[in-house]
Amino acid sequence: MRTRRSARTGPVLAGILLAAALAVTGCGAAGGGSDSSADKAATPGAEKARSGAADSAASGAGGARSTTPSKATGTSVPAGSHIIRTASLTLRVKDVPEALDAARTAAVDAGGYVGNETTTRDGGGRERTRAVLRVPTDRYDAVLSSLEGTGKVVERTAKAEDVTDQVVDVESRVKSQRVSVARVRELMDQATKLSDVVALEGELSTRESDLDALLARQASLKDRTSLATITLSLSEAPLKDAGKKSDAPGFVDALTGGWDAFVTMLRWIALVFGAVLPFLLSAGLLLALWLRLARTGQPRRPGAEAAPANAGSLPVAPPVREEGGEEGGEED
Numbered sequence: 001m002r003t004r005r006s007a008r009t010g011p012v013l014a015g016i017l018l019a020a021a022l023a024v025t026g027c028g029a030a031g032g033g034s035d036s037s038a039d040k041a042a043t044p045g046a047e048k049a050r051s052g053a054a055d056s057a058a059s060g061a062g063g064a065r066s067t068t069p070s071k072a073t074g075t076s077v078p079a080g081s082h083i084i085r086t087a088s089l090t091l092r093v094k095d096v097p098e099a100l101d102a103a104r105t106a107a108v109d110a111g112g113y114v115g116n117e118t119t120t121r122d123g124g125g126r127e128r129t130r131a132v133l134r135v136p137t138d139r140y141d142a143v144l145s146s147l148e149g150t151g152k153v154v155e156r157t158a159k160a161e162d163v164t165d166q167v168v169d170v171e172s173r174v175k176s177q178r179v180s181v182a183r184v185r186e187l188m189d190q191a192t193k194l195s196d197v198v199a200l201e202g203e204l205s206t207r208e209s210d211l212d213a214l215l216a217r218q219a220s221l222k223d224r225t226s227l228a229t230i231t232l233s234l235s236e237a238p239l240k241d242a243g244k245k246s247d248a249p250g251f252v253d254a255l256t257g258g259w260d261a262f263v264t265m266l267r268w269i270a271l272v273f274g275a276v277l278p279f280l281l282s283a284g285l286l287l288a289l290w291l292r293l294a295r296t297g298q299p300r301r302p303g304a305e306a307a308p309a310n311a312g313s314l315p316v317a318p319p320v321r322e323e324g325g326e327e328g329g330e331e332d
């Protein structure tokens with residue numbers, strides 16, 4: 001009887017122990033290393049790192065978070081701080097391709113690279129280029145100063161964002177999540193029932209997915225804090241003659257404007273005439289046809305058909321003979 005009871009209570013106790021282990025592990029993973037005693041033991045320096053980072057961020061807030069310094073953004077940054085630096089620089093240069101090559105050389109020599117590039121042309125045929133440069137944070141000021149020397153600065157903005165708290169928090173959560181994943185794997189090695197193995201596999205998949213998300217965020221923060229981003233916009237300078245022209249119009253300007261207005265007027269007249277010409281031709285044909293039909297259908301006067309061809313000339317009277325002459329002739 002004792003053997004049967006021990007055989008029955010053995011799986012029950014194993015299930016209870018497994019559920020308790022999962023509950024403790026879940027609490028440790030959800031708390032991110034803040035509430036669980038085991039997670040605190042796994043990350044003994046997390047709280048100290050957070051407090052030290054907060055103190056360093058507070059002490060360096062004046063220099064690290066300044067957004068638009070006068071000439072260069074190179075201020076003293078406390079050790080252990082993580083700063084995201086971005087800048088936007090618009091330059092007017094004489095030759096855009098040459099200035100772009102100089103920017104590429106400066107970025108590569110500093111240990112960085114050139115990201116996206118976009119080149120366009122405006123209505124006047126002037127070339128415009130936009131490039132994104134990624135350079136190491138410690139060479140950020142030097143590269144920015146060298147870029148400013150390649151042309152005339154039109155617009156310049158610089159920003160610095162302190163993300164030390166986020167970096168420390170993500171590092172602590174990554175450590176706690178790794179410990180949680182290791183615990184679930186140990187429980188899988190100790191599990192004997194198929195249902196327990198299936199449940200542990202689902203839990204392990206969830207914990208590993210959360211760990212991957214934290215690692216991706218950690219890599220993004222590392223990339224943004226280790227490499228500064230400079231958005232460079234280059235445009236060609238306008239012609240000097242155009243800049244030296246006086247705004248007041250002269251005689252030549254008035255003559256040119258009048259000639260342009262005259263040519264424009266003639267062009268519009270020609271366009272109007274070309275548009276009206278088909279209607280004028282159609283109206284002329286209809287008018288000619290109407291006149292012809294009007295003449296054909298006009299009534300004729302009576303006796304006009306019996307009149308001779310020379311009706312317009314005067315009639316010639318026949319010669320009249322004298323009676324006396326005829327009688328004298330007969331007598332003779």
